[in-house]
Amino acid sequence: MEPTDEEVVETAAEAAEGYVLSELATSDVDDLDVTVTFEDGVLDVEVYVNAPDADADVEQVADDAALVAGQAVDDLFAE
Known part of the structure; x- marks a missing residue:
């Protein structure tokens, strides 16, 4: 089953x-602000x-945190 958009956003964030905190x-x-959108399959x-x-x-x-977020989403879809 494919993850919901909400699950994708939460996973990435x-x-x-x-x-960052590691x-x-x-x-x-x-200050730390992470903004994630996932629309039409685009993260x-x-x-x-x-x-x-x-x-x-x-x-x-x-920059690396954004890449890590993308990898986490890729892993989520691979499950």
């Missing part, structure tokens, strides 16, 4: 948020992270 200290993250994930005190490349972490 949880994966992206989980990745890469950056929660105390360094001032769009936008990740915004404001973590000025983080040692990591925050922009790269945000």
Whole structure:
């Protein structure tokens, strides 16, 4: 059975948020916003992270989080 649009969005959002919080200290993250849409089979994930005190490349972490979200959705459809 194919996942619902809601399941796809939840899976992507949880994966992206989980990745960001695994890469950056929660105390360094001032703001984290994950926006996910899934319409007509097209997944769009936008990740915004404001973590000025983080040692990591925050922009790269945000980009990678979007990729992780896409992979999580691919895995969901493969189940």
